[in-house]
Amino acid sequence: ACPFDSMHAKSELEKVKAALADPEKIVVIQTAPAVRVAIGEGFGYEPGTFLEGKMVGALRALGADYVVDTNFGADLTIMEEASELVERLKTGGQIPQFTSCCPAWVRFAEIYFPELIPNLSSTRSCIAMEAAMIKTYFAEKKGINPSNIVSVSVNPCTAKKAETKREEENAAARFYDDESLGMDTDISITTREFIRWIQEENLDFNAIEESQFDDLIGMETGASIIFGNTGGVMEAAMRTAYKLITDKEPPPYALTHLEDVRGMEGVKEATVQLGDDVTLSVAVVHGGKNTRDFLNALKDSDKHYDFIEVMACPGGCIGGGGQPRTKLPQAVKTKEARIGGLYEADANYKWVASYENPEIQALYKDFLGEPLGHKAHELLHTHYTDRSAVLGDRKDVTPETCPTSP
Numbered sequence: 368a369c370p371f372d373s374m375h376a377k378s379e380l381e382k383v384k385a386a387l388a389d390p391e392k393i394v395v396i397q398t399a400p401a402v403r404v405a406i407g408e409g410f411g412y413e414p415g416t417f418l419e420g421k422m423v424g425a426l427r428a429l430g431a432d433y434v435v436d437t438n439f440g441a442d443l444t445i446m447e448e449a450s451e452l453v454e455r456l457k458t459g460g461q462i463p464q465f466t467s468c469c470p471a472w473v474r475f476a477e478i479y480f481p482e483l484i485p486n487l488s489s490t491r492s493c494i495a496m497e498a499a500m501i502k503t504y505f506a507e508k509k510g511i512n513p514s515n516i517v518s519v520s521v522n523p524c525t526a527k528k529a530e531t532k533r534e535e536e537n538a539a540a541r542f543y544d545d546e547s548l549g550m551d552t553d554i555s556i557t558t559r560e561f562i563r564w565i566q567e568e569n570l571d572f573n574a575i576e577e578s579q580f581d582d583l584i585g586m587e588t589g590a591s592i593i594f595g596n597t598g599g600v601m602e603a604a605m606r607t608a609y610k611l612i613t614d615k616e617p618p619p620y621a622l623t624h625l626e627d628v629r630g631m632e633g634v635k636e637a638t639v640q641l642g643d644d645v646t647l648s649v650a651v652v653h654g655g656k657n658t659r660d661f662l663n664a665l666k667d668s669d670k671h672y673d674f675i676e677v678m679a680c681p682g683g684c685i686g687g688g689g690q691p692r693t694k695l696p697q698a699v700k701t702k703e704a705r706i707g708g709l710y711e712a713d714a715n716y717k718w719v720a721s722y723e724n725p726e727i728q729a730l731y732k733d734f735l736g737e738p739l740g741h742k743a744h745e746l747l748h749t750h751y752t753d754r755s756a757v758l759g760d761r762k763d764v765t766p767e768t769c770p771t772s773p
Protein backbone atom coordinates (compact mmCIF):
# COMPACT_ATOMS: atom_id res chain seq x y z
CA ALA A 368 0.00 0.00 0.00
CA CYS A 369 2.24 2.76 -1.24
CA PRO A 370 0.66 6.21 -0.82
CA PHE A 371 2.73 7.43 -3.72
CA ASP A 372 1.21 4.57 -5.76
CA SER A 373 4.58 3.66 -7.20
CA MET A 374 4.82 0.01 -6.22
CA HIS A 375 2.32 -1.65 -8.58
CA ALA A 376 4.47 -1.47 -11.66
CA LYS A 377 5.05 -4.47 -13.90
CA SER A 378 8.03 -4.90 -16.17
CA GLU A 379 7.46 -4.09 -19.84
CA LEU A 380 10.96 -5.06 -20.92
CA GLU A 381 9.57 -7.76 -23.22
CA LYS A 382 7.58 -5.07 -25.04
CA VAL A 383 10.80 -3.18 -25.73
CA LYS A 384 12.40 -6.31 -27.15
CA ALA A 385 9.33 -6.95 -29.33
CA ALA A 386 9.45 -3.38 -30.68
CA LEU A 387 13.14 -3.75 -31.52
CA ALA A 388 12.38 -6.97 -33.41
CA ASP A 389 9.63 -5.29 -35.45
CA PRO A 390 11.09 -3.82 -38.68
CA GLU A 391 8.15 -1.40 -38.96
CA LYS A 392 9.00 0.28 -35.66
CA ILE A 393 11.52 3.01 -34.92
CA VAL A 394 12.62 2.64 -31.30
CA VAL A 395 13.73 5.89 -29.66
CA ILE A 396 15.10 5.48 -26.13
CA GLN A 397 15.71 8.28 -23.63
CA THR A 398 17.77 7.91 -20.46
CA ALA A 399 17.12 9.81 -17.23
CA PRO A 400 19.85 11.73 -15.32
CA ALA A 401 20.14 9.28 -12.39
CA VAL A 402 20.66 6.16 -14.52
CA ARG A 403 24.17 7.10 -15.60
CA VAL A 404 25.56 7.16 -12.02
CA ALA A 405 23.94 3.86 -10.98
CA ILE A 406 24.04 1.50 -13.95
CA GLY A 407 27.68 0.62 -13.25
CA GLU A 408 26.68 -0.95 -9.92
CA GLY A 409 25.23 -3.84 -11.91
CA PHE A 410 28.65 -4.52 -13.41
CA GLY A 411 31.07 -4.03 -10.53
CA TYR A 412 31.65 -0.27 -10.75
CA GLU A 413 31.60 1.90 -7.63
CA PRO A 414 28.32 3.77 -6.96
CA GLY A 415 28.43 7.25 -8.50
CA THR A 416 30.70 6.31 -11.41
CA PHE A 417 29.50 8.51 -14.27
CA LEU A 418 29.01 6.15 -17.21
CA GLU A 419 27.00 8.19 -19.68
CA GLY A 420 29.00 7.07 -22.73
CA LYS A 421 28.78 3.37 -21.86
CA MET A 422 25.07 3.70 -21.06
CA VAL A 423 24.38 5.11 -24.53
CA GLY A 424 26.71 2.56 -26.11
CA ALA A 425 24.85 -0.28 -24.40
CA LEU A 426 21.50 0.90 -25.80
CA ARG A 427 22.97 1.09 -29.28
CA ALA A 428 24.40 -2.42 -28.87
CA LEU A 429 20.93 -3.60 -27.81
CA GLY A 430 19.51 -2.26 -31.06
CA ALA A 431 18.00 1.16 -30.30
CA ASP A 432 17.40 3.18 -33.47
CA TYR A 433 17.99 6.45 -31.62
CA VAL A 434 19.21 7.28 -28.12
CA VAL A 435 18.30 10.72 -26.77
CA ASP A 436 18.75 12.37 -23.40
CA THR A 437 16.13 13.01 -20.73
CA ASN A 438 18.58 15.68 -19.56
CA PHE A 439 17.54 17.68 -22.62
CA GLY A 440 13.95 17.29 -21.37
CA ALA A 441 15.15 18.47 -17.96
CA ASP A 442 16.57 21.64 -19.50
CA LEU A 443 13.24 22.11 -21.25
CA THR A 444 11.40 21.62 -17.96
CA ILE A 445 13.54 24.31 -16.38
CA MET A 446 12.91 26.74 -19.24
CA GLU A 447 9.16 26.39 -18.67
CA GLU A 448 9.18 26.01 -14.89
CA ALA A 449 11.48 28.98 -14.23
CA SER A 450 9.42 31.08 -16.67
CA GLU A 451 6.26 30.03 -14.83
CA LEU A 452 7.80 31.01 -11.49
CA VAL A 453 8.81 34.43 -12.81
CA GLU A 454 5.32 34.88 -14.28
CA ARG A 455 3.66 33.97 -10.96
CA LEU A 456 5.93 36.42 -9.10
CA LYS A 457 5.23 39.22 -11.58
CA THR A 458 1.47 38.73 -11.78
CA GLY A 459 0.75 37.86 -8.14
CA GLY A 460 0.03 34.22 -8.99
CA GLN A 461 -0.27 31.38 -6.49
CA ILE A 462 2.94 31.17 -4.43
CA PRO A 463 4.79 29.04 -3.39
CA GLN A 464 5.19 27.23 -6.66
CA PHE A 465 5.88 23.53 -6.14
CA THR A 466 7.93 21.45 -8.56
CA SER A 467 5.95 18.82 -10.49
CA CYS A 468 8.58 16.58 -12.10
CA CYS A 469 8.15 13.75 -9.56
CA PRO A 470 4.96 11.81 -10.45
CA ALA A 471 4.83 10.16 -7.04
CA TRP A 472 4.80 13.59 -5.37
CA VAL A 473 2.18 14.85 -7.83
CA ARG A 474 -0.10 11.89 -7.09
CA PHE A 475 0.53 12.29 -3.37
CA ALA A 476 -0.53 15.95 -3.57
CA GLU A 477 -3.61 15.06 -5.63
CA ILE A 478 -4.71 12.54 -3.00
CA TYR A 479 -3.55 13.96 0.33
CA PHE A 480 -3.12 17.71 -0.27
CA PRO A 481 -5.47 18.60 -3.16
CA GLU A 482 -5.66 22.16 -1.86
CA LEU A 483 -2.09 22.54 -3.16
CA ILE A 484 -3.01 21.74 -6.78
CA PRO A 485 -3.06 25.45 -7.80
CA ASN A 486 0.48 25.71 -6.42
CA LEU A 487 1.84 22.82 -8.48
CA SER A 488 3.82 23.93 -11.49
CA SER A 489 1.89 23.03 -14.64
CA THR A 490 5.11 21.91 -16.33
CA ARG A 491 5.25 18.26 -17.31
CA SER A 492 8.10 16.08 -16.08
CA CYS A 493 11.41 15.99 -17.94
CA ILE A 494 10.65 12.51 -19.28
CA ALA A 495 7.19 13.56 -20.46
CA MET A 496 8.59 16.65 -22.18
CA GLU A 497 11.33 14.66 -23.90
CA ALA A 498 8.74 12.09 -25.02
CA ALA A 499 6.50 14.80 -26.48
CA MET A 500 9.47 16.20 -28.39
CA ILE A 501 10.36 12.71 -29.70
CA LYS A 502 6.97 12.29 -31.40
CA THR A 503 6.77 15.90 -32.71
CA TYR A 504 9.91 18.00 -33.24
CA PHE A 505 12.37 15.09 -33.46
CA ALA A 506 10.09 13.07 -35.79
CA GLU A 507 9.51 16.08 -38.04
CA LYS A 508 13.20 16.97 -38.28
CA LYS A 509 14.26 13.36 -38.88
CA GLY A 510 11.45 12.70 -41.38
CA ILE A 511 9.98 9.84 -39.33
CA ASN A 512 6.27 9.02 -39.24
CA PRO A 513 5.56 9.47 -35.50
CA SER A 514 3.00 6.64 -35.63
CA ASN A 515 5.91 4.26 -36.20
CA ILE A 516 7.88 5.46 -33.19
CA VAL A 517 8.05 3.40 -30.04
CA SER A 518 9.16 5.84 -27.36
CA VAL A 519 10.98 4.18 -24.46
CA SER A 520 12.16 5.75 -21.23
CA VAL A 521 14.92 4.24 -19.10
CA ASN A 522 14.74 5.77 -15.64
CA PRO A 523 15.21 5.15 -11.91
CA CYS A 524 11.52 5.41 -11.16
CA THR A 525 8.75 2.88 -10.59
CA ALA A 526 6.17 5.71 -10.45
CA LYS A 527 7.02 6.73 -14.03
CA LYS A 528 5.29 3.59 -15.28
CA ALA A 529 2.01 4.94 -13.91
CA GLU A 530 2.74 8.51 -15.04
CA THR A 531 3.12 7.45 -18.68
CA LYS A 532 -0.41 6.00 -18.54
CA ARG A 533 -2.14 9.09 -17.13
CA GLU A 534 -4.85 10.06 -19.58
CA GLU A 535 -3.35 13.48 -20.33
CA GLU A 536 0.06 12.01 -21.24
CA ASN A 537 -0.71 11.94 -24.98
CA ALA A 538 0.19 15.49 -25.92
CA ALA A 539 1.69 14.57 -29.32
CA ALA A 540 -1.48 12.68 -30.35
CA ARG A 541 -3.61 15.67 -29.34
CA PHE A 542 -1.22 18.07 -31.06
CA TYR A 543 -1.59 16.28 -34.41
CA ASP A 544 -5.17 15.11 -33.66
CA ASP A 545 -4.01 11.59 -34.48
CA GLU A 546 -4.79 8.82 -31.99
CA SER A 547 -2.45 6.41 -33.77
CA LEU A 548 0.44 8.19 -32.01
CA GLY A 549 -0.69 6.68 -28.69
CA MET A 550 0.90 7.88 -25.48
CA ASP A 551 3.99 10.12 -25.56
CA THR A 552 5.98 7.47 -23.69
CA ASP A 553 5.04 3.98 -24.86
CA ILE A 554 7.20 1.99 -22.44
CA SER A 555 9.01 2.86 -19.23
CA ILE A 556 11.71 0.59 -17.81
CA THR A 557 13.87 1.03 -14.73
CA THR A 558 17.64 1.06 -14.28
CA ARG A 559 17.43 -2.45 -12.77
CA GLU A 560 15.47 -3.72 -15.79
CA PHE A 561 18.04 -2.11 -18.09
CA ILE A 562 20.83 -3.94 -16.23
CA ARG A 563 18.89 -7.21 -16.47
CA TRP A 564 18.38 -6.65 -20.20
CA ILE A 565 22.13 -6.20 -20.75
CA GLN A 566 22.78 -9.36 -18.74
CA GLU A 567 20.12 -11.38 -20.59
CA GLU A 568 21.68 -10.41 -23.93
CA ASN A 569 25.10 -11.43 -22.61
CA LEU A 570 26.64 -8.06 -23.43
CA ASP A 571 30.02 -7.44 -21.86
CA PHE A 572 29.33 -4.03 -20.29
CA ASN A 573 33.01 -3.39 -19.60
CA ALA A 574 33.85 -3.88 -23.27
CA ILE A 575 31.00 -1.75 -24.62
CA GLU A 576 32.22 1.14 -26.71
CA GLU A 577 31.19 4.57 -25.45
CA SER A 578 28.76 6.47 -27.61
CA GLN A 579 27.05 9.87 -27.71
CA PHE A 580 23.38 10.81 -27.76
CA ASP A 581 21.69 11.54 -31.05
CA ASP A 582 21.33 15.18 -32.00
CA LEU A 583 18.35 17.59 -31.82
CA ILE A 584 17.18 16.51 -28.35
CA GLY A 585 20.36 14.98 -26.96
CA MET A 586 22.37 17.86 -25.46
CA GLU A 587 22.55 18.47 -21.73
CA THR A 588 23.88 21.07 -19.30
CA GLY A 589 25.21 20.92 -15.75
CA ALA A 590 21.76 22.08 -14.63
CA SER A 591 20.04 19.08 -16.15
CA ILE A 592 22.67 16.63 -14.90
CA ILE A 593 21.89 17.53 -11.26
CA PHE A 594 18.14 16.99 -11.85
CA GLY A 595 18.77 13.45 -10.64
CA ASN A 596 19.39 14.40 -7.00
CA THR A 597 17.57 16.21 -4.23
CA GLY A 598 18.04 19.97 -4.59
CA GLY A 599 19.09 19.68 -8.21
CA VAL A 600 15.84 20.91 -9.75
CA MET A 601 15.81 23.89 -7.40
CA GLU A 602 19.40 24.82 -8.20
CA ALA A 603 18.83 24.38 -11.93
CA ALA A 604 15.68 26.53 -11.79
CA MET A 605 17.50 29.31 -9.90
CA ARG A 606 20.25 29.44 -12.52
CA THR A 607 17.72 30.13 -15.25
CA ALA A 608 15.40 32.31 -13.12
CA TYR A 609 18.40 34.57 -12.44
CA LYS A 610 18.88 35.06 -16.18
CA LEU A 611 15.17 35.62 -16.79
CA ILE A 612 14.90 38.24 -14.04
CA THR A 613 18.18 40.10 -14.50
CA ASP A 614 19.07 39.33 -18.13
CA LYS A 615 22.59 38.61 -16.81
CA GLU A 616 24.56 35.38 -16.50
CA PRO A 617 24.34 33.93 -12.96
CA PRO A 618 27.44 34.70 -10.86
CA PRO A 619 29.52 31.53 -10.54
CA TYR A 620 29.43 30.93 -6.80
CA ALA A 621 26.23 32.70 -5.76
CA LEU A 622 23.90 30.55 -7.80
CA THR A 623 25.73 27.80 -9.57
CA HIS A 624 26.76 26.35 -6.25
CA LEU A 625 23.69 26.56 -4.02
CA GLU A 626 25.23 24.74 -1.07
CA ASP A 627 22.22 25.27 1.18
CA VAL A 628 20.02 23.01 -0.95
CA ARG A 629 22.63 20.26 -1.40
CA GLY A 630 23.03 17.11 0.67
CA MET A 631 20.86 14.47 2.33
CA GLU A 632 19.20 16.56 5.04
CA GLY A 633 15.44 15.91 4.78
CA VAL A 634 14.37 19.54 4.53
CA LYS A 635 16.71 22.22 3.23
CA GLU A 636 16.07 25.94 2.97
CA ALA A 637 17.84 28.82 1.26
CA THR A 638 17.46 32.49 0.51
CA VAL A 639 18.36 33.25 -3.07
CA GLN A 640 19.16 36.73 -4.34
CA LEU A 641 18.22 37.15 -7.99
CA GLY A 642 19.75 40.50 -8.93
CA ASP A 643 19.18 43.63 -6.81
CA ASP A 644 15.43 43.50 -6.48
CA VAL A 645 14.30 39.90 -6.07
CA THR A 646 14.95 37.71 -3.03
CA LEU A 647 13.38 34.26 -2.97
CA SER A 648 12.79 31.91 -0.05
CA VAL A 649 13.09 28.36 -1.26
CA ALA A 650 12.84 24.91 0.29
CA VAL A 651 13.79 21.40 -0.81
CA VAL A 652 12.11 18.31 0.66
CA HIS A 653 12.70 14.64 -0.12
CA GLY A 654 11.31 11.36 1.20
CA GLY A 655 7.72 10.50 2.12
CA LYS A 656 7.73 11.23 5.84
CA ASN A 657 9.64 14.48 5.41
CA THR A 658 7.13 15.60 2.79
CA ARG A 659 4.08 14.83 4.93
CA ASP A 660 5.60 16.47 8.02
CA PHE A 661 6.79 19.53 6.08
CA LEU A 662 3.39 20.11 4.45
CA ASN A 663 1.47 19.65 7.69
CA ALA A 664 3.82 22.10 9.44
CA LEU A 665 3.40 24.55 6.57
CA LYS A 666 -0.39 24.51 7.02
CA ASP A 667 -0.05 25.75 10.58
CA SER A 668 2.74 28.22 9.97
CA ASP A 669 2.93 31.72 8.57
CA LYS A 670 6.31 30.95 7.01
CA HIS A 671 6.63 32.25 3.46
CA TYR A 672 8.23 30.32 0.63
CA ASP A 673 8.35 31.23 -3.05
CA PHE A 674 9.42 27.92 -4.51
CA ILE A 675 9.52 24.39 -3.10
CA GLU A 676 11.06 21.27 -4.61
CA VAL A 677 9.58 17.94 -3.54
CA MET A 678 10.95 14.52 -4.47
CA ALA A 679 9.29 11.39 -3.10
CA CYS A 680 12.44 9.29 -2.89
CA PRO A 681 15.10 9.89 -0.25
CA GLY A 682 18.00 11.55 -2.05
CA GLY A 683 15.83 12.32 -5.09
CA CYS A 684 15.81 10.20 -8.24
CA ILE A 685 19.26 8.73 -7.56
CA GLY A 686 17.44 6.89 -4.76
CA GLY A 687 14.49 5.85 -6.92
CA GLY A 688 12.68 2.54 -6.48
CA GLY A 689 14.01 1.25 -9.82
CA GLN A 690 17.70 1.81 -9.05
CA PRO A 691 20.09 -1.01 -8.08
CA ARG A 692 19.35 -2.01 -4.50
CA THR A 693 21.69 -1.62 -1.56
CA LYS A 694 20.91 -2.41 2.04
CA LEU A 695 21.22 -0.06 5.01
CA PRO A 696 23.59 1.33 6.25
CA GLN A 697 25.43 1.18 2.92
CA ALA A 698 22.37 2.61 1.14
CA VAL A 699 22.98 6.14 2.40
CA LYS A 700 26.63 6.04 1.29
CA THR A 701 25.54 4.72 -2.10
CA LYS A 702 23.10 7.60 -2.52
CA GLU A 703 25.73 10.13 -1.49
CA ALA A 704 28.17 8.63 -3.99
CA ARG A 705 25.60 8.84 -6.80
CA ILE A 706 24.89 12.48 -5.86
CA GLY A 707 28.64 13.15 -5.85
CA GLY A 708 28.91 11.68 -9.33
CA LEU A 709 26.27 14.08 -10.66
CA TYR A 710 27.73 17.19 -8.96
CA GLU A 711 31.18 16.33 -10.26
CA ALA A 712 29.85 16.05 -13.81
CA ASP A 713 28.00 19.37 -13.35
CA ALA A 714 31.16 21.10 -12.12
CA ASN A 715 33.07 19.97 -15.18
CA TYR A 716 30.37 20.68 -17.76
CA LYS A 717 30.77 23.50 -20.24
CA TRP A 718 27.22 24.86 -19.82
CA VAL A 719 25.85 25.37 -16.32
CA ALA A 720 22.34 26.68 -17.06
CA SER A 721 19.48 25.26 -19.13
CA TYR A 722 19.09 28.37 -21.32
CA GLU A 723 22.69 27.88 -22.53
CA ASN A 724 21.86 24.51 -24.15
CA PRO A 725 22.28 25.18 -27.91
CA GLU A 726 19.69 22.53 -28.82
CA ILE A 727 17.17 24.11 -26.42
CA GLN A 728 17.76 27.45 -28.12
CA ALA A 729 17.24 25.80 -31.54
CA LEU A 730 14.07 24.04 -30.37
CA TYR A 731 12.42 27.32 -29.31
CA LYS A 732 13.62 29.10 -32.43
CA ASP A 733 12.58 26.43 -34.93
CA PHE A 734 9.55 24.81 -33.33
CA LEU A 735 8.17 25.91 -29.96
CA GLY A 736 8.36 29.68 -30.18
CA GLU A 737 8.79 30.98 -26.64
CA PRO A 738 8.54 29.52 -23.12
CA LEU A 739 4.91 29.53 -21.93
CA GLY A 740 3.84 30.21 -25.55
CA HIS A 741 0.91 28.52 -27.26
CA LYS A 742 2.80 25.48 -28.58
CA ALA A 743 4.69 25.09 -25.31
CA HIS A 744 1.40 25.02 -23.43
CA GLU A 745 -0.02 22.36 -25.71
CA LEU A 746 3.00 20.05 -25.50
CA LEU A 747 4.83 20.86 -22.27
CA HIS A 748 2.18 21.68 -19.69
CA THR A 749 -0.46 19.63 -17.94
CA HIS A 750 -3.19 19.78 -15.32
CA TYR A 751 -3.94 17.93 -12.09
CA THR A 752 -7.00 16.35 -10.51
CA ASP A 753 -8.27 16.23 -6.96
CA ARG A 754 -8.09 12.49 -6.23
CA SER A 755 -8.76 12.64 -2.49
CA ALA A 756 -11.94 10.59 -3.01
CA VAL A 757 -9.84 7.49 -3.77
CA LEU A 758 -8.74 7.38 -0.16
CA GLY A 759 -12.03 5.88 0.99
CA ASP A 760 -11.22 3.60 3.90
CA ARG A 761 -7.46 3.85 3.16
CA LYS A 762 -7.12 7.01 5.25
CA ASP A 763 -4.75 5.14 7.55
CA VAL A 764 -2.19 4.79 4.76
CA THR A 765 0.46 7.39 5.39
CA PRO A 766 3.91 8.00 3.97
CA GLU A 767 5.42 6.25 7.00
CA THR A 768 4.25 2.97 5.48
CA CYS A 769 5.90 3.74 2.16
CA PRO A 770 8.80 1.39 1.45
CA THR A 771 10.74 4.24 -0.17
CA SER A 772 10.57 6.35 2.99
CA PRO A 773 13.83 6.77 4.94
Ligand code: SF4
Pocket residue numbers: 373468469470471472523524525526527678679680683684685686687688
Ligand atom coordinates in the same frame (compact mmCIF):
# COMPACT_ATOMS: atom_id res chain seq x y z
FE1 SF4 B 1 10.49 8.78 -9.37
FE2 SF4 B 1 11.55 8.87 -6.92
FE3 SF4 B 1 12.46 10.51 -8.84
FE4 SF4 B 1 10.03 10.88 -7.78
S1 SF4 B 1 12.01 11.07 -6.72
S2 SF4 B 1 10.58 10.95 -9.98
S3 SF4 B 1 9.36 8.75 -7.43
S4 SF4 B 1 12.62 8.27 -8.82
